[in-house]
Amino acid sequence: MNEQSLALLKQGDTATIIALHGGCGFQHRVRSVGLKEGKLLRMVAKHHFAGPLVVEVERRHITIGRGMAQKIIVARAL
Amino acid sequence: MKTILLIGDPNVGKSVLFSRLTGVDVIASNYPGTTVDYLKGRMNLHGEPVEILDAPGTYSLEATNKAEEVAVSLLDQADVIVNVVDATSLERCLLLTVELLEKRKPVIVALNMWDEAQHLGIHIDVRELENILQVPVVPTVAITAEGIKELVRRLDEARISERPRLEGEDQVWTEVGHIVRKVQSVAHRHHSVWDRLSDATVQSGTGWLTALGVLFALFWLVRLVGEGIIRYGVEPVFDLYRLPVAALSGWLGPGFLHDVLVGTLINGKVDYVQSMGILTTGLFVPFGMVLPYIIAFYLALALLEDSGYLPRLATVTDNVFHKLGLHGHGIIPVLLGLGCNVPGVLAARTLETRKQRFIAATLVSVTVPCMAQSAMIFGVLGHYGARYILLVYGTLSAVFILLGLVLNKTAHGECPELFLDIPPYRRPSLLAVTKKTWMRVRWFVAEAVPFLFLGVVVVNILNALGIIEHLARHVAPFMQCWFGLPGAAVPALLAGFLRKDLAVGMLVPLALSPAQLTIAVTVLTLYFPCVAAFAILLKELGVKDMLKAALAMILTALLVGGILRLVLM
Numbered sequence: 001m002n003e004q005s006l007a008l009l010k011q012g013d014t015a016t017i018i019a020l021h022g023g024c025g026f027q028h029r030v031r032s033v034g035l036k037e038g039k040l041l042r043m044v045a046k047h048h049f050a051g052p053l054v055v056e057v058e059r060r061h062i063t064i065g066r067g068m069a070q071k072i073i074v075a076r077a078l
Numbered sequence: 079m080k081t082i083l084l085i086g087d088p089n090v091g092k093s094v095l096f097s098r099l100t101g102v103d104v105i106a107s108n109y110p111g112t113t114v115d116y117l118k119g120r121m122n123l124h125g126e127p128v129e130i131l132d133a134p135g136t137y138s139l140e141a142t143n144k145a146e147e148v149a150v151s152l153l154d155q156a157d158v159i160v161n162v163v164d165a166t167s168l169e170r171c172l173l174l175t176v177e178l179l180e181k182r183k184p185v186i187v188a189l190n191m192w193d194e195a196q197h198l199g200i201h202i203d204v205r206e207l208e209n210i211l212q213v214p215v216v217p218t219v220a221i222t223a224e225g226i227k228e229l230v231r232r233l234d235e236a237r238i239s240e241r242p243r244l245e246g247e248d249q250v251w252t253e254v255g256h257i258v259r260k261v262q263s264v265a266h267r268h269h270s271v272w273d274r275l276s277d278a279t280v281q282s283g284t285g286w287l288t289a290l291g292v293l294f295a296l297f298w299l300v301r302l303v304g305e306g307i308i309r310y311g312v313e314p315v316f317d318l319y320r321l322p323v324a325a326l327s328g329w330l331g332p333g334f335l336h337d338v339l340v341g342t343l344i345n346g347k348v349d350y351v352q353s354m355g356i357l358t359t360g361l362f363v364p365f366g367m368v369l370p371y372i373i374a375f376y377l378a379l380a381l382l383e384d385s386g387y388l389p390r391l392a393t394v395t396d397n398v399f400h401k402l403g404l405h406g407h408g409i410i411p412v413l414l415g416l417g418c419n420v421p422g423v424l425a426a427r428t429l430e431t432r433k434q435r436f437i438a439a440t441l442v443s444v445t446v447p448c449m450a451q452s453a454m455i456f457g458v459l460g461h462y463g464a465r466y467i468l469l470v471y472g473t474l475s476a477v478f479i480l481l482g483l484v485l486n487k488t489a490h491g492e493c494p495e496l497f498l499d500i501p502p503y504r505r506p507s508l509l510a511v512t513k514k515t516w517m518r519v520r521w522f523v524a525e526a527v528p529f530l531f532l533g534v535v536v537v538n539i540l541n542a543l544g545i546i547e548h549l550a551r552h553v554a555p556f557m558q559c560w561f562g563l564p565g566a567a568v569p570a571l572l573a574g575f576l577r578k579d580l581a582v583g584m585l586v587p588l589a590l591s592p593a594q595l596t597i598a599v600t601v602l603t604l605y606f607p608c609v610a611a612f613a614i615l616l617k618e619l620g621v622k623d624m625l626k627a628a629l630a631m632i633l634t635a636l637l638v639g640g641i642l643r644l645v646l647m
Contacts, residue, residue: 011281024247025142031251032137033499034170038255045281051397052406052496054280059198059267060167060502061280063393063406065495 002076007053007069009043015074016040022071034058035072080128081155082233085178086162087171088135089501091190093117094220095162096132099230103517104132107383115427116148123233131155137170139177143430158236159185160229165195165202165217166502169258175211176250179239185213186236188229192217194502199265207261212239221507276503279387285394292387296378303374312366316350323348323358338538344587351457351583360534363579364527368453369519375417375449376518377511384506384514388413389498396496402482403437403489404429405496411438415446418522419611422446423618433491436619440485440627443607443615444634445478447471450579451603457582458599462592470600477604477638481630525610533580537573546572560636561597562643564588574602575609593646597639605635 009015017039020027034057035041045054050066084092084099093104100119117132133149141147153159161178163171178185187207195202208215214235218225244250278284323340327348330336340348341355348355350362382388388410396406407429415422419442426438447455459466486493540546546569554565570584581602585595606612606628616624 025140028138028140028247029142029497032170032173033497034167036251036255044277045285045393047282047285047393047397049397051282052393054393054500058167058169060170061500063280063389063396063496063498063500065405065497067495068497 002078003073004076005070006041006043006055006064006072006074007066009046009074009076011043011046013076014040014042015076017072018075019073020071021073022068026068026071030064030068030072033062034060035062035064040077041074080123080126080157081131082128082158082160083131083133083152083156084160084162085133085149085152085174086135086190087137087164087167087174088499090135090162090164090171091220092132092135092162095160095188095190095218095226096130098220098223098226100130103513105514105517107380107388107514115145115424116152121230123230136174138173144427144435153181153183156183158233159183160188160233160236161185162188162190165189165192166198166200168200168202168262169254172254172257173250176244176254179211179213179241180243182238184236184238185211186229186233187211187213187215188220188225189215189217190220192225193219193222199267201263201265203261207257210257210260212241213237221510280390280393280500282394285390289391289394292382292391296382299378299381300371300374303377304371307370307373308366312370316362316366320348326357334542337542338535349583352587354534354537354583356531356534359580359583360531363453363577363583364523367457367582368450368579369523371453372417372449372522373515373519376515379413379417380511380514381506382413384504384511386501386503389500392496392498393500400493401486402441402479403486403493404434404441404482405493407496407498408434408438408441411442412446415442415448416452417449417518418525419443419446419448419607420525420614421518422448423611423614426618430494431491432623433489434493436489436491436623436627437482437485439615439619440630441478441482443611443627444604444631445474445481447474447603448578448611450577450608454578454582454602455599457579458585458595459592462595466592466596469596470603473600473638473642474603477634481634485630529577529609533573533577537569537580537584540572541569560643561601561639562647563590563594563598567594567598570598571602571605575606577608578602596646597642600642601635601639604638605631607631 017035017037019037020030039057041055041057044056044061052063052065053069054061054063084096086092096117096119097104100121102119104117119130120127121130131152133152134145136146136149139150141150159178161175163175175187204215204217214232216225216229216232218229244253279288327340330340339355339357341353341358344352348358350358350366353359392406392409395409399406399408411422411425414425422442423439426435429435429438455467455470550565550568553568557563557565557568566588570581573584574581585598615627619627
């Protein structure tokens with residue numbers, strides 16, 4: 001397994017979500033837009049200067065801040 | 079009377095469904111958070127009147143912003159819940175569905191965007207889903223009205239699900255996953271050229287290029303359509319209108335009534351901009367100068383909204399907005415504010431924290447020029463070339479950034495990170511775009527024109543009573559030394575409180591230099607917003623924050639006006 005935080009993925013990488021860190025409220029919010037354990041995602045865009053990330057999950061694009069992405073642990077597909 | 083509540087995730091088509099059921103026209107767009115307040119309407123259900131409520135979108139009953147709180151608080155009023163679900167994102171929508179079933183109220187599920195789901199190769203077993211949820215499930219396409227009749231027919235079948243209660247969040251999620259695996263199958267799809275292009279519009283380099291291109295196209299379209307309406311619609315009509323006005327002017331003869339209705343004659347003739355009569359300036363400013371651009375702007379905005387581009391624009395501009403204490407979503411109040419500041423301030427509701435809402439509302443009302451203000455800027459400075467107009471917009475943009483930086487440092491509270499759900503690109507429907515443009519234009523006319531008439535009347539009365547002259551004499555020394563403006567410009571600044579576009583006619587006759595005019599219109603744009611925007615600011619922010627915003631306005635206007643004076647004169 002190649003575990004890392006979502007924030008470290010490169011543009012174009014695909015990975016599976018394996019764990020969510022952070023508080024209940026945070027976990028609830030990200031799950032409610034489809035970022036759940038076991039889901040496959042693709043890094044669509046990474047903005048400079050610690051800007052937001054765009055990931056695709058279940059055919060939908062989600063924009064998410066760096067800080068939030070750091071709390072999402074993924075396993076990169078090799 | 080029975081109350082039916084439409085509730086569901088953001089951007090699943092609740093408002094379109096609401097408008098289908100009630101016949102009430104509402105603003106719907108292709109981005110989450112279009113509806114920030116709930117809407118009320120009525121329909122006939124089997125010969126009986128029922129009330130329909132359209133709630134703002136919420137992912138879950140645990141609200142994370144003001145608009146979502148509204149949605150959750152409506153639940154108590156509902157006799158029947160229509161849960162609108164996006165068939166293309168079943169799994170995510172089912173969280174709310176499962177939470178709603180736990181409320182032990184009659185529920186019926188509308189499986190909306192059914193056509194798009196099929197297009198994407200998503201198959202959902204509706205029968206099985208009904209069995210599992212134990213409430214009726216009806217596939218619908220709200221945009222084309224497909225399935226709406228069936229939904230209405232089955233509204234009576236809405237019932238309280240007898241599923242066992244779930245304990246805790248983990249169980250809810252497990253259950254949702256379980257249901258989806260049972261009822262949904264998805265055909266595998268390859269990443270197409272379209273998908274790649276769509277990706278490029280949110281990536282850093284290409285995203286900025288797209289954003290600049292789109293904004294440029296937006297302004298180009300507004301100018302093209304606005305000028306077209308003026309040339310082929312407004313000018314011929316107002317040319318014809320000169321005859322009856324001249325006749326009325328002759329019939330009335332000089333006097334107070336003539337001044338109020340027709341206004342002052344300029345070189346023996348009516349001047350639509352400067353005369354200041356209700357039937358001349360009072361009609362020409364809103365319908366001849368502002369309305370054409372309002373129509374053009376709302377048309378362009380509707381195209382932009384329905385395409386689904388706005389959330390992508392928010393993503394690309396997020397970095398910039400973060401410096402101002404906002405995040406990318408702040409672009410939406412700004413864009414709406416360019417039309418009219420009132421909907422701009424209202425759109426600040428979708429931001430998560432009080433600090434963000436305060437900053438967004440203040441920035442919009444201070445620095446974003448609405449169409450009436452833009453009409454004023456162009457009307458006053460148009461003859462002097464693009465240089466001065468660019469100077470005004472450049473100053474406003476700079477103030478936007480600087481004031482944002484200052485407010486971010488001084489206002490207490492947090493500015494959370496951007497978290498956005500990006501809808502797919504969709505081709506805007508001509509009918510929907512036309513309808514939305516028409517609704518907003520109608521709203522503008524109903525809202526703006528009365529204030530303009532009032533403004534004309536007040537200006538005339540104050541003039542007749544000599545109050546303006548009195549005030550002008552007292553403020554003149556300050557105006558002269560701080561802004562470099564003559565006391566005669568005071569009435570224009572006062573009238574600007576009622577309507578900014580009214581000030582054009584009052585500034586033009588003063589024979590000011592272009593530099594003085596630049597200062598005057600900049601100060602007019604920055605200081606108090608018009609009465610309508612002021613009222614909405616009070617309602618959205620409360621007295622204390624509104625006073626803070628007003629203080630920011632006055633200080634900014636004084637400071638910027640003073641600096642411009644030093645630089646320009």
